[in-house]
Amino acid sequence: MTETARSQTAPIEGPDPEKVKAELIAKYPPKVARKRAKQIIVNRLEPGDKVPEINANVRTVPGLMSQRGCCYAGCKGVVLGPTRDIVNITHGPIGCGFYSWLTRRNQTDPDTTPDGHNFMTYCFSTDMQEKEIIFGGEKKLKQAIQEAYDNFKPKAIAVFATCPVGLIGDDIHAVCREMKDALGINVFGFSCEGYKGVSQSAGHHIANNQIFKHVVGLDDTIGAGEFRVNLLGEYNIGGDAFEIERIFEKCGITTVATFSGNSSIDAFANSHTADLNLIMCHRSINYVAEMMEKKFGVPWIKINFIGAEATAKSLRKIAAYFDDPALTERVEAVIAEELPAVQAARDAIRPRTEGKRAMLFVGGSRAHHYQELFRELGMRTLSAGYEFAHRDDYEGRKVLPGVKVDADSRNIEELDVCQDPDRYRPRKTPAELAALSAKGLEFKDYQGMMPEMPEGSLVIDDISQFETDLMIEKYRPDIFCAGIKEKYMIQKHGIPMKQLHSYDYGGPYAGFKGAVNFYREIDRMVNSRVWGYLKAPWQTNPELAATYAWE
Numbered sequence: 399m400t401e402t403a404r405s406q407t408a409p410i411e412g413p414d415p416e417k418v419k420a421e422l423i424a425k426y427p428p429k430v431a432r433k434r435a436k437q438i439i440v441n442r443l444e445p446g447d448k449v450p451e452i453n454a455n456v457r458t459v460p461g462l463m464s465q466r467g468c469c470y471a472g473c474k475g476v477v478l479g480p481t482r483d484i485v486n487i488t489h490g491p492i493g494c495g496f497y498s499w500l501t502r503r504n505q506t507d508p509d510t511t512p513d514g515h516n517f518m519t520y521c522f523s524t525d526m527q528e529k530e531i532i533f534g535g536e537k538k539l540k541q542a543i544q545e546a547y548d549n550f551k552p553k554a555i556a557v558f559a560t561c562p563v564g565l566i567g568d569d570i571h572a573v574c575r576e577m578k579d580a581l582g583i584n585v586f587g588f589s590c591e592g593y594k595g596v597s598q599s600a601g602h603h604i605a606n607n608q609i610f611k612h613v614v615g616l617d618d619t620i621g622a623g624e625f626r627v628n629l630l631g632e633y634n635i636g637g638d639a640f641e642i643e644r645i646f647e648k649c650g651i652t653t654v655a656t657f658s659g660n661s662s663i664d665a666f667a668n669s670h671t672a673d674l675n676l677i678m679c680h681r682s683i684n685y686v687a688e689m690m691e692k693k694f695g696v697p698w699i700k701i702n703f704i705g706a707e708a709t710a711k712s713l714r715k716i717a718a719y720f721d722d723p724a725l726t727e728r729v730e731a732v733i734a735e736e737l738p739a740v741q742a743a744r745d746a747i748r749p750r751t752e753g754k755r756a757m758l759f760v761g762g763s764r765a766h767h768y769q770e771l772f773r774e775l776g777m778r779t780l781s782a783g784y785e786f787a788h789r790d791d792y793e794g795r796k797v798l799p800g801v802k803v804d805a806d807s808r809n810i811e812e813l814d815v816c817q818d819p820d821r822y823r824p825r826k827t828p829a830e831l832a833a834l835s836a837k838g839l840e841f842k843d844y845q846g847m848m849p850e851m852p853e854g855s856l857v858i859d860d861i862s863q864f865e866t867d868l869m870i871e872k873y874r875p876d877i878f879c880a881g882i883k884e885k886y887m888i889q890k891h892g893i894p895m896k897q898l899h900s901y902d903y904g905g906p907y908a909g910f911k912g913a914v915n916f917y918r919e920i921d922r923m924v925n926s927r928v929w930g931y932l933k934a935p936w937q938t939n940p941e942l943a944a945t946y947a948w949e
């Protein structure tokens with residue numbers, strides 16, 4: 399365990415977590431309570447420094463108000479959405495396309511050459527109507543692909559299936575193949591119907607598979623740069639990828655492709671030529687890293703650019719991997735140059751944030767990563783959880799061999815990937831890899847969130863609104879981090895609420911400059927008394943009060 403992790407393990411103050419857990423499930427019917435009990439865990443180290451087991455990536459009980467999204471959201475909205483030069487056509491009713499259109503604030507820096515496309519400002523949809531639902535939508539899809547091609551002449555078109563497409567059985571892949579031949583550009587489809595899997599996590603997997611099958615490996619040109627990496631699972635929300643790219647450039651590290659923030663299809667096609675894959679969001683993209691390693695021999699390591707210390711640590715890991723004195727020196731020089739401004743901001747702010755307490759309930763990686771930034775401010779994480787992550791994101795990848803594959807996961811295709819006979823090129827010899835591992839560089843590993851969380855903190859998978867309300871009542875945290883669906887109900891409790899998906903119009907929060915932005919934002923939020931003055935109507939008029947189970 400790291401120094402910072404150990405400093406977190408003093409028991410958290412406040413109500414007894416076991417009793418809170420009992421209360422969280424007390425009003426549920428017995429079957430639901432049994433299920434939720436396995437998803438609500440008091441984080442206590444077991445013998446051998448083992449964290450307790452948590453149940454994750456399982457169906458939400460109907461009736462519980464979940465934070466989760468759907469498979470289509472994970473595929474189109476999350477993984478493919480941030481790529482500027484693919485025309486992404488949603489095959490379905492208009493709402494799916496509209497509500498997945500730029501709501502995530504993924505930014506891009508389009509190149510301004512005549513063929514430097516940026517389609518992110520457009521929303522493409524087949525706008526299915528009753529007629530297509532009854533008689534089939536393949537014809538309309540074909541027309542839509544043709545129309546998109548005629549108007550925009552893109553390099554690639556991707557098609558995303560929504561729920562009704564799966565229900566009526568349109569064969570989007572056949573249409574894509576036909577149009578690929580007819581138009582002579584890359585056209586590929588994603589069977590990411592919203593109902594597949596138990597959350598958007600299934601959509602990530604489907605997105606990873608198809609992008610690997612149809613795009614990665616199409617361009618073998620080895621570009622310039624001595625230290626060539628891919629950044630996987632960085633979606634450039636609020637400009638995070640821009641800040642990471644800035645730091646990489648200063649260090650002399652070349653980004654071949656970012657999956658998929660500030661990215662282009664050409665970069666994906668060439669990404670297998672990189673010498674190292676860096677995984678930022680493990681949940682959404684680890685499949686691409688695994689497949690790229692098997693097929694092309696590119697090793698992967700887990701990094702994290704959320705938090706100034708974490709950024710410095712991640713840069714040092716990259717330097718350790720390439721094991722080049724000049725790079726190591728440059729990395730150290732960049733860290734030395736960047737950290738004083740971060741330290742100055744932290745020193746000024748920390749007396750006002752020290753000892754404050756946060757709760758984080760976000761997707762599949764930020765609930766972990768942002769604990770770093772709070773720690774830098776002297777704040778503690780009382781409770782955290784993911785919407786849709788799997789056990790490995792909680793407990794670490796060591797649990798993977800024992801994870802049960804249920805019917806919902808079995809529904810999602812596992813690609814059978816093997817070594818490319820011509821292009822597999824191990825980047826390091828087994829002896830070199832072993833020497834690096836011996837020095838502490840962990841390959842293909844992620845320790846997960848729970849080992850770094852305080853003793854006695856509650857880890858809650860797929861938290862419901864009922865549980866959120868009760869957690870706020872019991873602990874009164876100084877700040878709560880989640881998404882837009884939760885925002886207003888949390889503020890009505892008088893608690894400041896920070897969106898960690900879209901960043902509430904703020905950011906970037908990654909890297910060194912991002913850390914300073916975050917410190918300032920959190921200082922402003924936890925030290926503003928405005929939310930405490932707010933009285934919801936039912937607090938002054940009890941007859942308006944909803945009758946909550948614990949009242």
Ligand code: CFM
Pocket residue numbers: 472476502598631633635679680681682760761762763764765898899900
């Ligand atoms: Fe990965 Fe993400 Fe996240 Fe995620 Fe998401 Fe997101 Fe997220 Mo919202 S890819 S898991 S599916 S870091 S959109 S940029 S913020 S839930 S914690």
